[in-house]
Every structure is written in C-alpha cells, then in structure tokens.
Amino acid sequence: MADNWGFVLAAYGLAAVVLLSYWRFLARHERTQTHRARPPRARPGVSEPLAPAVSEPLAPTVSEPLAPTVSEPLAPTSGHPRSKPASRPPLQ
Amino acid sequence: MIRVVGGLALAALAAGLVMAFGVAPRETTQGNVQRIMYLHVPSVWVAYLAFAVVLVASITYLVRRLEAADRLAHASAEVGVLFTGLTIATGSIWGKPTWGTWWTWDARLTSVSILFVMYLGYLLLRGMVEDRERGARYAAVLGIVAAFNIPLVHFSVYWWRTLHQPPSLMKPGPGTMPGVIVAALLVNFAAFSLLYVYFVAKRACLLRREAEAA
Numbered sequence: 001m002a003d004n005w006g007f008v009l010a011a012y013g014l015a016a017v018v019l020l021s022y023w024r025f026l027a028r029h030e031r032t033q034t035h036r037a038r039p040p041r042a043r044p045g046v047s048e049p050l051a052p053a054v055s056e057p058l059a060p061t062v063s064e065p066l067a068p069t070v071s072e073p074l075a076p077t078s079g080h081p082r083s084k085p086a087s088r089p090p091l092q
Numbered sequence: 093m094i095r096v097v098g099g100l101a102l103a104a105l106a107a108g109l110v111m112a113f114g115v116a117p118r119e120t121t122q123g124n125v126q127r128i129m130y131l132h133v134p135s136v137w138v139a140y141l142a143f144a145v146v147l148v149a150s151i152t153y154l155v156r157r158l159e160a161a162d163r164l165a166h167a168s169a170e171v172g173v174l175f176t177g178l179t180i181a182t183g184s185i186w187g188k189p190t191w192g193t194w195w196t197w198d199a200r201l202t203s204v205s206i207l208f209v210m211y212l213g214y215l216l217l218r219g220m221v222e223d224r225e226r227g228a229r230y231a232a233v234l235g236i237v238a239a240f241n242i243p244l245v246h247f248s249v250y251w252w253r254t255l256h257q258p259p260s261l262m263k264p265g266p267g268t269m270p271g272v273i274v275a276a277l278l279v280n281f282a283a284f285s286l287l288y289v290y291f292v293a294k295r296a297c298l299l300r301r302e303a304e305a306a
Contacts, residue, residue, distance in 0.1 A: 003124040004189040011128045011185040015135075018178055019287070022171075026294050033301050 094297065098290045104283035108134075111276035119273075128186040130276055133261070134284035135179040136204075141288060142172030143211065143242055150235035153228065159303065160296075162228040165235055167295035169214050171288055176208045191255055199252035203245045210238040 112130035119126035149165035152158060183201070184194045195201065214234050221227030249258045260269055261277065269277075 003118075005124060007125050007185050007189050008127050011131055011182045014181055014185070015131055015178055018174065018181075022174055022291065026291070026298065029298050030294070033298065033305070037301070037305065 094290065094293045097286060097293060101283060101286035101290045104279070104286050108276075108280040108283040111279045116273055116276040117270075122190055125186065125189050128182055130280045132179060132182040132186060133277060134280040135175045135182060137281055138284045138288045139172050139176040139179055139207075140242055140246070141285065142168045142175060142292075143207070143239055145292075146172065146211075146214075146235045147239035150232035153232045154236075160300075162232070163296045163299040163303070164292070165232065166215075166218060166299055167292045169211050169231075169235065170295060171291045173208065173211045173215060174291075175284075175288070176204065176211065180204060180208060196255055198255045199248040200245065200254050200256035203241065203248045207238070207241045207245055210234075210241060214238060 108130065112127050116127070116130070118124055145168040146165045149161045149168065152161040153165060180201075187196075188194050214231055217234060218227050218231050221230060246259075248254065249256055261274070
C-alpha cells in the first residue's frame with residue numbers, strides 16, 4: 001500500500017492547528033481577565049485622588065420626565081442649527 | 093502548578109512525536125498512514141475521559157451543589173468536544189486512504205457523531221439559560237444523560253456490523269500488537285492526558301475568575 005504521507009501530514013497538521021488555537025483562546029481569555037481585574041494605575045506625584053469623594057448624589061433624583069411629551073409633529077428643519085430668538089437682530 | 097503541567101504536556105507531546113515517527117515501525121499492511129493512529133486513538137481516549145469527568149462532576153453538583161464541580165464539568169465538556177472533533181476529523185483523514193471514503197454512516201462513526209452533537213448541545217444549553225444556577229442544573233442533567241452514549245460508542249463495533257475495526261488495545265484478552273507500537277501509543281496516551289489536565293485546569297481557573305468578577 002502507498003504510504004500516503006500527505007494524509008499523515010494533514011492529520012497531524014490539523015491537530016496542531018486545533019490544539020494551538022484552543023491554547024491561544026485560553027491565553028487571550030486569561031489576558032483579558034487580568035487586564036480587566038488590574039486597578040487603574042495612579043499618576044506619579046499625585047498622592048490624592050483627583051476628585052473629592054462625593055457622598056451625595058450629584059443630581060437630585062428626577063421623578064418627572066425632564067421635557068414634556070410632544071404630541072404635535074415637529075416642524076421640518078434643514079438640519080442647520082438655529083440661533084435663539086433673543087440673539088437675532090430685530091427686523092428692519 | 094498549571095504551568096508545570098503545561099510544560100510536562102509539551103515535553104510528553106514531543107516524546108510522543110518521536111515515538112510515532114522515529115521509533116514505531118512502518119506498518120506492513122497500511123504503510124505509514126497507520127501513524128495517524130498515534131493521534132486518533134489518544135484523542136478518543138481523552139474524549140472518553142473528559143465525558144466521564146463531566147458525568148462524575150455533574151452528579152457531584154446535583155448532590156452537593158458545589159460550584160467547583162459545575163465549573164469542572166463545564167471545562168471538561170469543552171475540552172471533550174474539542175478532542176471528539178479531532179477524533180472525527182483524524183479518523184476521516186485516515187479513512188480515505190484505507191477505506192476509500194471520507195465518511196460512511198457506520199455504527200461507530202454515527203454514534204461518535206451523536207456524542208459530539210450531544211456535548212455541543214450541552215455547551216449551547218449553558219449559554220442559552222440566563223439564570224446561571226438553573227443553567228448549571230439543566231447542564232448537569234444533560235451531562236449525565238449524554239454519558240450513556242460512551243459505552244454505546246465503545247461497544248458499537250461489537251454490537252453491529254461495522255466498517256470500523258474493533259479495538260486493538262482496550263479489549264479483554266491478550267494483546268495482538270507489537271510491544272514497540274503499544275509503547276508509542278502509551279506515550280501518546282500520557283501526553284494527551286497531560287494536555288487534557290492542563291486545558292481543563294486552565295479553563296476551570298478562568299471560569300472561577302469569571303464567576304468572581306460577576
């Protein structure tokens with residue numbers, strides 16, 4: 001029977017690719033986890049935190065919606081920002 | 093510790109390659125293509141081992157609710173699927189020059205494909221259930237049920253008329269293989285077993301870290 005070295009190489013090559021790919025998958029996973037778990041590094045010379053600790057919430061809790069619901073359809077715009085009425089010069 | 097096992101596995105794999113290509117003789121009937129056996133048979137051995145570990149870990153999880161047992165089952169199933177896929181692929185490559193076909197719906201080939209699909213489903217089930225505890229419980233039940241397929245795969249060559257040959261090594265009675273071939277096979281068994289331990293330990297460690305971070 002012919003030796004069929006091509007089939008032997010294909011089998012061993014495939015096994016090498018599969019096993020190396022799985023090993024790389026594990027290594028990448030491990031690197032990602034280590035990177036995520038590491039705390040952010042402090043800048044040299046800065047001993048205090050950059051911002052004071054906030055004991056209260058920065059903004060009061062909003063129980064109502066910030067803007068009333070618009071039931072009418074908005075006027076079509078050209079897409080350009082419009083200046084506020086107060087900043088416009090009066091009409092001559 | 094894991095790195096030590098990894099190093100040992102790498103050294104053992106190198107020794108296995110030397111045994112398979114340098115020490116073991118060319119087989120008289122099949123020629124050099126028979127050297128695929130040193131890859132194909134240890135792969136299926138690791139797959140059996142991995143799924144047996146899934147069975148034991150799943151029972152342990154259901155009885156004692158140990159998170160570590162669940163993580164071990166998960167890691168072992170993943171590695172088992174990897175090696176089952178490798179078994180099917182290398183068997184198919186070996187089948188072409190010896191049987192004249194890449195694939196046939198033979199009892200052994202079909203049963204091992206079912207085993208592969210079942211454990212692939214096991215891994216998918218884990219990903220599908222959002223509640224982690226419930227997912228682990230369902231997976232443990234499937235891990236126990238799927239293990240019944242292992243003896244079916246192994247004994248399929250005795251129970252049905254198959255193209256696949258019966259086992260030469262894991263069988264009752266005196267061995268018929270020459271000593272040097274058995275030695276080459278055993279070195280590869282050891283290498284693949286060490287690789288299995290390395291992969292499972294590393295994967296289980298990653299799963300533990302993931303659970304701690306969540």
